[in-house]
Amino acid sequence: MADYNEYLASFDHAAYHEGEWQWQEGEFTVTRTTHWSPPGCHMGCGVLLYTKDNKLHKVEGDPLNSVASGKLCVRCLAMPEATNHPDRLKYPLKRAGQRGEDKWERISWDEALDTIAERVLSIKKDYGSECIVVVHGTGRNIGWQVPYFASACMQTPNVSTFGFGGFACYLPRMIGTSAKYGDMIIVDASQAHPNRYAAKDWQVPGVILIWGNEPIKSNADGFLGHWLVQCVQMGSKVICVDPRLTWWGVRSDYWLPVRPGTDAILAMAMLNVIVAEELYDHDFVDCWTYGFEVMAERVANKTPEWAEPLCEVSADKIRGAARLIATSSSCACQWGLAFEQQIAALGVTETVADIMAITANIDNPGGNSLFRCAYLIEKRYGLGDDYIDKDVYARKLIAPVSGINESRIVSCADSDAILACLETGEPYEIQMFWIQSSNALACASMDPARTYNALMKVPFIVVADPFMTPTAQALADIVLPVAMSCERNSCRTWWTPVRTMVKVTDYYEAKSDEWIVLQLGKRVKPEYWPWEDDKEFANWYLTDQLAPGGTLYQRTWKDTVENPGTDCCNGIEYWDWDATYHKYAKGMLRPDGEIGFNTPTKRIELWSFGYDRWGVDPLPFHVEPPESPLSTPQTFKDFPLVLSGGGRSFEFFHSEHRQLPTMREFHPDPLIMVNPSDCEKYGVKDGQWIWMENSRGARCKQKVKSTIEVLPGRVHAEHGWWFPEQDGAAPNYYGTYESNLNNMTQAFRTGQGGIGNPIKSMLCKIYPVQDSDVLPHDIIAKNGDFASYEPGQPYPYIEEPVVTTIN
Amino acid sequence: MNSILVNYEYCTGCRSCELACRNELGLTAGQSGIVITEVGPIEFNADIGLAGEPYDWVYMPVLTRACNLCETRSQQGKLPSCVQSCQAWCMYFGEPQKLVTKIDGKTRWALLGK
Ligand code: SF4
Numbered sequence: 001m002a003d004y005n006e007y008l009a010s011f012d013h014a015a016y017h018e019g020e021w022q023w024q025e026g027e028f029t030v031t032r033t034t035h036w037s038p039p040g041c042h043m044g045c046g047v048l049l050y051t052k053d054n055k056l057h058k059v060e061g062d063p064l065n066s067v068a069s070g071k072l073c074v075r076c077l078a079m080p081e082a083t084n085h086p087d088r089l090k091y092p093l094k095r096a097g098q099r100g101e102d103k104w105e106r107i108s109w110d111e112a113l114d115t116i117a118e119r120v121l122s123i124k125k126d127y128g129s130e131c132i133v134v135v136h137g138t139g140r141n142i143g144w145q146v147p148y149f150a151s152a153c154m155q156t157p158n159v160s161t162f163g164f165g166g167f168a169c170y171l172p173r174m175i176g177t178s179a180k181y182g183d184m185i186i187v188d189a190s191q192a193h194p195n196r197y198a199a200k201d202w203q204v205p206g207v208i209l210i211w212g213n214e215p216i217k218s219n220a221d222g223f224l225g226h227w228l229v230q231c232v233q234m235g236s237k238v239i240c241v242d243p244r245l246t247w248w249g250v251r252s253d254y255w256l257p258v259r260p261g262t263d264a265i266l267a268m269a270m271l272n273v274i275v276a277e278e279l280y281d282h283d284f285v286d287c288w289t290y291g292f293e294v295m296a297e298r299v300a301n302k303t304p305e306w307a308e309p310l311c312e313v314s315a316d317k318i319r320g321a322a323r324l325i326a327t328s329s330s331c332a333c334q335w336g337l338a339f340e341q342q343i344a345a346l347g348v349t350e351t352v353a354d355i356m357a358i359t360a361n362i363d364n365p366g367g368n369s370l371f372r373c374a375y376l377i378e379k380r381y382g383l384g385d386d387y388i389d390k391d392v393y394a395r396k397l398i399a400p401v402s403g404i405n406e407s408r409i410v411s412c413a414d415s416d417a418i419l420a421c422l423e424t425g426e427p428y429e430i431q432m433f434w435i436q437s438s439n440a441l442a443c444a445s446m447d448p449a450r451t452y453n454a455l456m457k458v459p460f461i462v463v464a465d466p467f468m469t470p471t472a473q474a475l476a477d478i479v480l481p482v483a484m485s486c487e488r489n490s491c492r493t494w495w496t497p498v499r500t501m502v503k504v505t506d507y508y509e510a511k512s513d514e515w516i517v518l519q520l521g522k523r524v525k526p527e528y529w530p531w532e533d534d535k536e537f538a539n540w541y542l543t544d545q546l547a548p549g550g551t552l553y554q555r556t557w558k559d560t561v562e563n564p565g566t567d568c569c570n571g572i573e574y575w576d577w578d579a580t581y582h583k584y585a586k587g588m589l590r591p592d593g594e595i596g597f598n599t600p601t602k603r604i605e606l607w608s609f610g611y612d613r614w615g616v617d618p619l620p621f622h623v624e625p626p627e628s629p630l631s632t633p634q635t636f637k638d639f640p641l642v643l644s645g646g647g648r649s650f651e652f653f654h655s656e657h658r659q660l661p662t663m664r665e666f667h668p669d670p671l672i673m674v675n676p677s678d679c680e681k682y683g684v685k686d687g688q689w690i691w692m693e694n695s696r697g698a699r700c701k702q703k704v705k706s707t708i709e710v711l712p713g714r715v716h717a718e719h720g721w722w723f724p725e726q727d728g729a730a731p732n733y734y735g736t737y738e739s740n741l742n743n744m745t746q747a748f749r750t751g752q753g754g755i756g757n758p759i760k761s762m763l764c765k766i767y768p769v770q771d772s773d774v775l776p777h778d779i780i781a782k783n784g785d786f787a788s789y790e791p792g793q794p795y796p797y798i799e800e801p802v803v804t805t806i807n
Numbered sequence: 808m809n810s811i812l813v814n815y816e817y818c819t820g821c822r823s824c825e826l827a828c829r830n831e832l833g834l835t836a837g838q839s840g841i842v843i844t845e846v847g848p849i850e851f852n853a854d855i856g857l858a859g860e861p862y863d864w865v866y867m868p869v870l871t872r873a874c875n876l877c878e879t880r881s882q883q884g885k886l887p888s889c890v891q892s893c894q895a896w897c898m899y900f901g902e903p904q905k906l907v908t909k910i911d912g913k914t915r916w917a918l919l920g921k
């Protein structure tokens with residue numbers, strides 16, 4: 001696509017019923033709406049749903065919806081396989097045997113909700129509502145709904161995406177940039193403009209800096225990776241920082257295959273080049289930043305030659321890439337999960353944020369926009385916090401020492417603190433877990449054996465999910481069947497545009513997340529749940545909330561569903577504010593209306609007051625992974641491969657989609673990438689199942705993909721695998737431990753400020769699987785875990801790290 | 808008679824076209840009117856005159872005999888399913904004589920038709 005208008009002219013808009021939200025096409029009713037999940041992801045693409053007789057038959061992308069312009073992933077194209085899947089949960093279930101016996105009894109919704117409500121009320125009375133923990137999955141239909149539910153129904157401050165420590169998913173980049181810029185940055189791929197790539201004031205990025213993610217597969221955080229593929233076709237150059245060779249690395253001017261977990265070293269060296277060679281934007285630095293001199297001093301000795309042996313990228317490449325960033329018309333930084341799945345999370349975030357700032361790539365066309373959630377409807381957490389008793393709130397589970405918690409910039413509870421509370425019974429005994437759309441055992445938890453053992457102590461657990469997952473099977477006392485997206489009325493305001501979702505089918509007794517929290521809310525705390533149904537609830541979120549005078553959004557949920565928005569189709573509405581550039585110079589960012597950024601100094605803080613208040617180094621720094629060639633040289637001798645995890649693919653979203661025939665046709669097994677020379681060296685072959693094992697003896701198995709996508713000495717494995725086709729009963733739990741990379745990750749090892757976890761930078765050895773090998777689930781069933789630990793404590797070091805902070 | 812032009816330099820191998828076509832033609836597992844092939848990744852160790860990194864890794868969709876160029880859809884004014892769903896936005900549909908004028912002498916293209 002070189003020309004967006006040409007694309008729009010290449011089909012007949014009437015054939016796609018422009019302006020209509022629902023019509024008849026032959027035997028099918030067609031509905032124009034948007035989709036996130038389940039199943040899917042958290043993107044929100046425009047879809048045309050073909051339904052007949054209360055059943056979804058086909059999904060097409062909607063070419064008139066400018067979010068994805070008719071393009072769809074295989075996951076959405078195969079949506080009927082998910083919605084009509086025979087294994088879906090049809091009715092509420094109550095456990096009939098012991099946990100893990102796979103014995104269930106169908107119950108009515110009334111019985112399920114009454115049982116839960118009764119239990120909740122008695123826990124609140126006998127133990128206090130903080131003894132209820134509410135867990136939700138990644139930000140989708142539970143993004144605003146579940147935190148509100150935690151406050152306004154459960155009245156507990158303990159709500160979290162439980163399982164991964166160090167808030168190692170997006171939050172570190174959000175709080176890091178909030179501290180330094182006063183807002184968050186998102187790559188400007190024209191997505192705030194209704195007429196997208198044809199928008200007059202948008203420019204194609206001069207260079208796209210892909211750092212620590214593969215956006216076309218992950219579509220992370222409300223950003224559709226393929227938008228950038230359009231930008232490349234329109235002329236953007238590419239720099240790719242990734243240990244893996246990806247689509248981006250092949251098409252880049254510079255591929256920088258950084259040693260996993262040392263991105264901050266590389267970033268400091270880039271900053272050094274840009275400062276030393278005076279390539280920064282002097283005017284921008286003078287007018288809009290604070291602390292340039294101290295930052296410059298910090299990086300003065302961080303030359304590319306200094307960095308080369310540490311991060312394993314050549315000095316020439318570092319220099320070349322830094323110059324390209326600084327001299328391009330704009331640089332759009334598409335940063336990813338690797339930023340916080342390392343122990344230097346806040347260090348690399350601030351360093352790369354500094355690079356974007358001093359090259360004036362903030363809120364510029366084709367650079368990095370300062371986005372807020374559409375119409376400022378963003379109170380996903382904290383929305384109902386006033387409904388929680390102050391004393392109860394004070395018992396929120398947070399890390400013992402953390403300025404970040406004290407500053408209250410993070411409103412969720414701390415996963416490690418929850419795990420410690422479960423393991424030690426201090427400061428209180430948790431009585432109930434409510435787990436909604438989270439498959440903690442197969443996906444989020446590090447490590448799953450510990451999580452399993454800890455959760456087995458919880459007297460009452462409810463899991464709400466569309467399928468019986470390992471988590472539900474192993475732990476739940478009651479399982480609630482969750483509806484898929486075409487079976488729900490909902491809305492979202494994550495960035496822009498506003499998007500609505502409308503219900504067109506039913507599936508047995510599966511209900512939407514909204515319906516479930518509303519019904520339970522009405523039973524437990526009716527005064528905070530005045531809405532008749534999910535439509536009213538969505539309407540309240542969009543237009544009313546708790547703000548006096550309502551939100552900035554003028555349309556109702558129903559109007560948004562049924563009528564086209566301004567310059568856009570039905571089901572969406574853009575927000576001008578996000579589409580405006582240079583907001584800092586226009587007085588748009590600060591509550592006092594003054595020009596400048598929304599920080600204490602009104603400037604971008606290269607020396608960060610926020611960081612300093614949190615007890616985090618306010619200038620660029622690196623922390624070496626707790627096990628690495630540098631920090632544990634002895635361990636490295638026996639475990640000579642650097643292991644990264646969390647690789648995404650087109651077919652799956654985290655632990656979803658493993659039961660869909662087409663996804664398994666395209667991607668049958670979990671894959672570990674091994675360089676051909678390492679295959680040779682370690683005696684493993686392409687297509688062979690191998691173990692990866694770490695220094696504490698934890699291991700999992702995946703199938704070898706022999707490929708130059710990884711360099712010698714490094715391997716890369718996938719996450720989220722379980723096998724719905726296998727036995728669900730204990731101890732196998734659908735094979736959830738067998739290929740689970742999280743057997744090897746660990747809780748309680750976080751970076752400065754309690755942020756970040758070294759998930760993508762571990763050490764391992766590899767060897768072929770033999771028939772006689774004892775399987776992980778048997779080890780866990782017998783010994784509890786691969787290694788021993790003290791309750792609430794990290795695993796003891798096998799070798800004390802000799803290198804830690806480098807600044 | 809219309810054709811499909813592919814600027815396969817940018818194909819990401821997402822396989823959306825395969826599945827969209829399978830849906831369109833009502834085909835089952837292992838079958839589609841269009842199938843993605845993969846070339847690479849290759850590392851060149853001789854100088855092949857590239858400005859950037861010395862690698863190649865491309866995908867190319869191939870039409871199978873099942874493809875009918877979405878005759879019915881195109882009569883209705885719709886895009887072929889594969890072209891509509893193409894996430895990389897690297898497929899174009901139309902008269903071959905017009906399509907080939909897009910070929911730019913820089914990136915790689917292929918005209919698919921019958
Ligand atoms: S990114 Fe893919 S899975 Fe997510 S909504 Fe869009 S098409 Fe569906």
Ligand code: SF4
Nearest residue numbers: 828840874877887889
């Ligand atoms: S033109 Fe139609 S029939 Fe041919 S490959 Fe594309 S989707 Fe399939």
